[in-house]
Amino acid sequence: MPEHRGLARYLRAEGIAVTEVGRPKRQRRARYGKSDDTDAAGAAAIVLAGEALGDPKSADGAAEMVRVLRVARTSAVRARAKAYTALQDLLVTAPAALREQLAGLYKKRLIQACKQLSESETPSSPTDAITMAIKSLAARCEQLDVEAARLKHHIDTITATAAPQLRAVYGVGPDTAATLLAAIGDNHDRITSDGAFAKLCGVSPLQASSGKTVRHRLNRGGNRDANRALHVILVVRLRRHQPTRDYMARRLAEGKTKNEVMRCLKRYLAREIFHALQPSRKATKIVA
Incomplete structure (x- = not known):
């Protein structure tokens, strides 16, 4: 929320370490109720357990x-x-x-x-x-x-x-670039891997296996604006980018549905964009 962003900026300026924690789970609130004290204790427990979301966005660039x-x-x-x-x-x-x-x-x-x-x-x-x-x-x-x-x-x-490297990615325009930059924040190092970036964008498949059945399901979480930006980029690529068109045709011939192929393409695209946003890292060219 805006007030939390301002508070985090102030605390960092004062030299205080700030860690981002997700909202309390419903089960915890049903058991312990809702108050500032219980929320603070729950947030502290999450940080000590190493389950915090990480560093908040610096919002300074x-x-x-x-x-x-x-x-x-x-x-x-x-x-x-x-x-x-x-x-x-x-x-x-x-x-x-x-x-x-x-x-x-x-x-x-x-x-x-x-x-x-x-x-x-x-x-x-x-x-x-x-x-x-x-x-x-x-x-x-x-x-x-x-x-x-x-x-x-x-x-x-x-x-x-x-972010000239990001703008150089095929299909990325000013609006989609701005959306992705806003999603990852100014302190890019808080996202440590392409898998973490994919999870942030809601394109990392989630485990849904049970017994001998091994499968994954669609991730409906993450930043939905970033997810929409990836979708817009893929729509552009499917119209004009031949490698992406060839990948779509090949996976459809294998029996995949269009939605399933789009999910795969979004994951590949998230990897390419992550490396474009990390100029200090070795860039990886993704065919899709």
Whole structure:
């Protein structure tokens, strides 16, 4: 949570060691109840048992920069979508003459046409009011477009400068690079292996074996934004990256389902991205 991130930053600045601990399990809360004292004792027991999550994100570099910029850009994009939807809804109930004037226009052309509508300073009829509302929403859409584009430019510049190896991975763009950087944090050394990074992204298969049956199941945990970023990268690769397309075709011919192959590809991709995020380590090129 934001307040915990600020507290961790302050404690590190004071020279105090900080360790990240997951939230208490439901079974423990059902047995001991919920209070600050029991939560603190439970967290201490987890740390002493060596089961803590590790070091928290330092939040003092490029990863934190792109994280907060993505928050602002996502908010702008969502607000723009809501404003455009409201604009379209108003056009449905607008007077026939106004609808005909704007018929056949979509997106940017519609926004520009709406901005050029003539309006009175003080609405004196429903037509005047809806014209004013449409112009207001169109201006808002344009303003939010400019804001989102400006933030995207900064995200692009920061990711290209801070993580050129990551941006060089096939299919990785500014948004997916920012998502992955924010997931791993500025202190990359807290993720010690590609397996740990795969678990962070929710692409490490979990053991589900019993008796003589040996199998794995899908990991539905991890950072879901990072998992989505890996999925977006794979969608791009399956369209244009021939080695990935060949791998998909080969595994499908072996009887695997598309979802199963995608899980395998995500695991390979997590390994490649982990090494791209660790410039001090020997890079490993993954065919997929």
